[in-house]
Amino acid sequence: MEKKRMPELPEVETIRRDLEECLQGAEFRELRIADPSVLRERQVDPATIAGRSLRAVRRRGKYLVLDVGATQLVIHLRMTGRILPAGHAALPVGAEAVRRRQQFRFRLATDRGEWIFFDTRRFGTLDLVQDADAWFDERGLAPDPLLDQAAARQWFLVHAAGGRAIKTVLLDQQVACGVGNIYADEALFRTRLHPETAADVLDYAQRGALFSAAVQVMKEAIARRGTTTSDYLDLNGNPGVFRRYLNVYRRAGLNCRVCGQPIQRIVVSGRGTHYCPTCQAM
């Protein structure tokens, strides 16, 4: 079954770069919340962004941060969130738009046009905070592995412990910020680790190798503008092409590119997990 995939760190970074190119320096006029459930933290009034310019578009893990000075918009796209200019071809129109109006979750009016947070499954979130980094730290979010690789690596070495499956640990944003299901599976394949291996069985060298593999696979995905499956497109309508380079993710039943044995799919912590039982033996 081909389904929509959520943007993970490489896709979020691709979106961040596109937004920065389109919107940096733009003047915000209004933030209109169409679906109140999108808004969680509200440290500042949405009205305060009016007349202010977008200073920067930042990212930490899978969170996007629109920096408007005293107000910071922290956006998580979750499963299906997308930020698109009004009128973009991917947005529903007419009766379909009316039927799906709740999926147009908030709108940002700027002097460069209106931008829409469109979110099919409505899992995405918006937090209005005064200091995004402090807000992330309060939540125990790990350092971003692409922004400060040394700090993130050290953090991972210390926190990737306990009896949990290493796949579960990789997906824990308080341990490895930004790693999602696709890149966790690929990093485990590259380091020949079975996804159900207990984290505390791994020594420092193995944890370090796993962290490096996760960073490397995400860097490669960014270079190819993310991992598109059915319908993820960037702002210019271009697909990410990293999927064709995946070794295990969503390749269940297909032959391993290394040993030729069939890739298997299991569920670890409720997440579909793909691995080669020969290359990644327990």
Place this chain on the structure above:
DNA sequence: TGGTGCTCCTGATTGC
């Protein structure tokens, strides 16, 4: 305290 599993949500797909 650490770990597990449920919940949220909806479009696409599958099976009958």
Place this chain on the structure above:
DNA sequence: TGCAATCAGGAGCACC
């Protein structure tokens, strides 16, 4: 052809 069931996913929270 149409309907119901199933699946996918990240993060937060309740529970053990």
